[in-house]
Amino acid sequence: MNRRERARHAIEARVYQDAIGAPPPSKWRCIIPLFTEHGYASRVLRKRLGLPTPLNTEDRRVLEQTIFPCYGVNPSFKNVLFVGCNTYTSDYQRLYFADHNFWTIEPNADLTQFGARQHVVAPLEEMGRHFAENFFDLIICNGVFGWGLDREEQCNAAFEQCHTCLREGGHLIFGWDDVPRRTPIEVAQIGSLARYGRFNFPPLGTWRYLTDTPYRHTFDFYQK
Ligand SMILES: C[S@@+](CC[C@H](N)C(=O)[O-])C[C@H]1O[C@@H](n2cnc3c(N)ncnc32)[C@H](O)[C@@H]1O
Structure with a gap:
């Protein structure tokens, strides 16, 4: 295993601790990786400065290297x-x-500084106040x-409004951590998701993809 892979496992272990609601690590636990973990010091510094700080984890790799490029080149998703x-x-x-x-x-x-040039400060369940029906190709x-x-x-309100604001045939990508602490209700219990069809995302060959991460990050693909 090379330095970058070791760092990825260490980051995923920290994300897992956060995902299960473990108490924050001691000061020493935060300081040691500054000297031992590949990329840690520069990430801490970049975060402090509010600069883009990519996350080296397996679920980000799937999102950024498989999912985004596939939608990015498809002219139907503008x-x-x-x-x-x-x-x-x-x-x-x-x-x-x-x-x-x-x-x-x-x-x-x-967190507005980390948003896009076109940014709305609101919870998703209020998106209908800000966007027209059938406006988005992809959420x-x-x-x-x-x-x-x-x-x-x-x-229910959030995914209902996503449905309204998606065009016919538009896609919703729903990424979630399949651990008890981060599934406050069963996903199957979210009635408004039943309004969508399941979309088999070709590069992953399935509508539901469980990433190889300790926090069981999962991507679901839906279509209006
Ligand atoms: C763990 S971060 C995930 C950030 C990012 N979406 C990603 O891909 O990692 C959770 C973010 O969701 C935001 N959030 C919490 N409740 C929300 C809601 N009801 N609608 C929209 N965003 C919400 C939080 O403020 C926080 O920035």
Whole structure:
């Protein structure tokens, strides 16, 4: 295993601790990787400076190297909404959707700096107030369910409005962590998702793809 792979496992282990709600690590546990882990010090510095800080994990690799490129080159997907943003997503417009009508939506106003040029400060369940019916070709809601989008009625409202704002045939990519702490309700219990068809995403050969990560990050592909 090379240095980069070792670093990936270490990052995934930290994401897992966060995903299961483990207490934050001690100061020492944060300091040691500064000297031992490939890329850690530069990531800490970039984060501090508010610079784009890519996350070296397997689920990001699938999202950024398999999913985004496939949609990025398809001319049927021009109007794109990305839900929830942070330092590790702030370069997504520039790197993957530069020629698109790319929007972000995020309820936390402090994170606006990581949003796209076209950004809305609102929760997803209020997107209908900001966007017209049938407007988007693609909505990417990754890592939001269980990380703030938690209650059944909230989830139902959110995916109902995504459905309204997607054009006929438009896609919803729903990324979630299949661990108890981040599945506050069963995904199967979110009634509004039943309004969509399941889409078999050709590069992964399935509509539901479980990544090889300790936090069981899963991508579901839906079509209106
Ligand atoms: C774990 S981060 C995921 C960020 C990004 N989407 C990604 O791919 O990693 C969760 C983000 O979802 C946002 N969020 C929480 N509740 C939300 C809601 N109801 N609607 C939209 N975003 C929400 C949080 O503020 C936070 O920035």
